[in-house]
Amino acid sequence: MKNYFKLPCLAVFAIPFTxxxxxxxxxxxxxxxxxDTLKxxxxxxxxxxxxxxxxFRTTVNSATEKYTVENSQGFALTGYEYYERFTVRISQQTVDVTRASTEAMDSASVVNTVFLKLLTRGDKISLYSYSDEIKTRFYIKEKSGVPQELVYKLFFNESGSLQTVNRYRVQLQYLVxxxxxDDAGLSQQILKAEYNEHDLLSIAKKINGDKGHSFTPKSNGGKQFFVGTGVNYSTFKFTGxxxxxxGMTENSILPQISAGLDxxxxxxxxxxxFRAEVSLSGNSxxxxxxxxxxxxxxxxTATLKINQYTFSVTPQFIYNFYSQDNFKIFIGGGARFNISKYNNSNFVITYGTSSSxxxxxxxxxxxxxxxxxxxxVTINNKLEFNAGYTFPLSIVKAPYLSSLAICGLGVNFLFGK
Structure with missing residues (x-):
């Protein structure tokens, strides 16, 4: 019986390597x-x-082609993200406080041809972003011209105080x-704007008025609920x-129910x-x-009976290392916080015909x-089959040491888009 549970667990955890x-x-x-546009x-x-x-594929099952800045002018994922090729000047000064320069006028930059991410376009300006291992930068392109980086810098002055150069506010005010x-509110908004997508996108839209169009989805976040059931195979032993x-190990096979939010x-x-899961399980x-x-x-002689009922809260992170629209394979881990109750647990010592x-x-x-x-695995974003292993935990107080390990199989029913 033991292998019926452990073998599926081991097989599932071996999938990432294959x-x-x-x-x-x-x-x-x-x-x-x-x-030309290739759909x-x-x-x-x-x-x-x-x-x-x-x-890129012309159809879902056709051969894959690779496109770069050398053989394309841009690409898009319809309704998600849009990229256009430009040759631009890219600042190299970090905005990481721990690595900030001591030179206020540090103008290190390179000229490179890259894909800029389009955030919004209008009849006056377009706003783009570019992120690499150094930082995220934002670019403004007027109707005729090339994208210009909105300038934001950090540096330490001679006294060691952190200073900021918010030239991007001057650049935006110039465009106004x-x-x-004539919008006093917009001018005040620019004076308070932080160097991030939310603030700069809002300003760019107001500069374009009603003739602008955003190229970013309203929200990247999402959620789904789930309920599930399964069976746990637990092994328990005293150690030390x-x-x-x-030298004796006892086993338990009992169901588990769960629910949660992704x-x-x-x-x-x-x-x-991120997954937040609550569950109710037992061991005997x-x-x-x-x-x-x-x-x-x-x-x-001695006998021992243990009946354990456990309520658990498990925050965890899940990673889909293989992902298709209707089929995903995942692995995850986290921490399981357990509250247990023990009913009718009984230790009996027998001397001949008498016992205590x-x-x-x-x-x-x-x-x-x-x-x-x-x-x-997740199928059609509606059904999830999973296998889990919980590392050994001691459930007995001193002076005794113990080990309780759990291997489980389950199915979750997913509700959400």
Whole structure:
């Protein structure tokens, strides 16, 4: 019976080593060097940095082609993200406080051809962003011209105080004046604007008025609820030199029910997300009559019955290392906070024909924290099959040491988009 549970667990956790890198093709298009639009499917990733290349298919199952700044003018994932090729000057000064320069006029920069991410476009200006290993920068492009970086710098002055150069506010105010926009509220907004997408996108939209169009989804976040059921195979033993029932391991097979919430950092890719799960489970262990030493000349045996009921709260992170629209394979882990109750747990010592019984002996822990790992597959974003392993946890108080490990199989029903 033991292998019926452990083998599926081991098989699921071995899957990551047998699969190729994930793909996540979404409807989109490529703009080739001639300016033609090639419709098809673009491999969508959670890009923390602007991509230097993308994979493209004309149909979902066709051969994959690679497009870069050398053979395309841009690409898009329809409704998600849009990128255009430009040759721009890219500042190299960090905005990391721990690595900030001591030179106020540090003007180190490079000229490179890259894909800029389009955030909004209007009849007056367009706003772009570019992120690499150094920082995120924002660019403004007027209707005729090339994108210009909005300047933001950090540096330490001679006295060691951190100073900021917010030239981007002057650049934006200039555009307001150049376009004859009479809006005192907009000017105040620019004076208070931080160097981030939210603030700069809001200002760019107001400069364009009603003739602007955003190219960013309203929200990348998402959520789904789930309920689940499963079965746990638990192993329990006493450990240490003074162990009760030395060398003996007892097993328990009982069901578990669970429910929870998944929070997606990027609902379009769902590569990494946070899961909050609550569950109710139980264990039942029964040690058979076992000879023990009591110091008496009369032979004695001991038996032990443990009935444990546990309510758990498990925050965890899940990673879909293989992802298709209708099929995903994941692995995850976190911390499991347990509250346990022990009913009718009974330790019995028998001397010949007489016996003595002690309730709730040895003394059990009512609270504990264990480390779970989980892996499985998600089908059609509606059904999840999973296998989990919880590392050994001691549930008995001193002077005894113990080990409780759990291997589980389960299914979750997912509710959400």
């Amino acid at each position: 699969l190729k890198a994930q793909t996540n093709f979404k409807p989109g298009y490529i703009i080739n060097l001639k300016g 098809g499917f673009v491999d969508y990733r959670e890009w923390e940095r602007n991509p230097a290349s993308v994979n 004046q150049k376009n004859n926009i 030199s003074s162990a009760l029932f030395p 929070l997606f950092f990027n609902n379009n890719t769902r590569v990494v997300y 262990f029964s040690y058979p009559p076992t000879p023990i030493a009591t110091g008496s000349s009369t032979p004695a 019984s002690t309730q709730n002996y040895p003394e059990f822990r009512s609270m504990g924290v264990s480390i779970p790992l989980k892996a499985g």
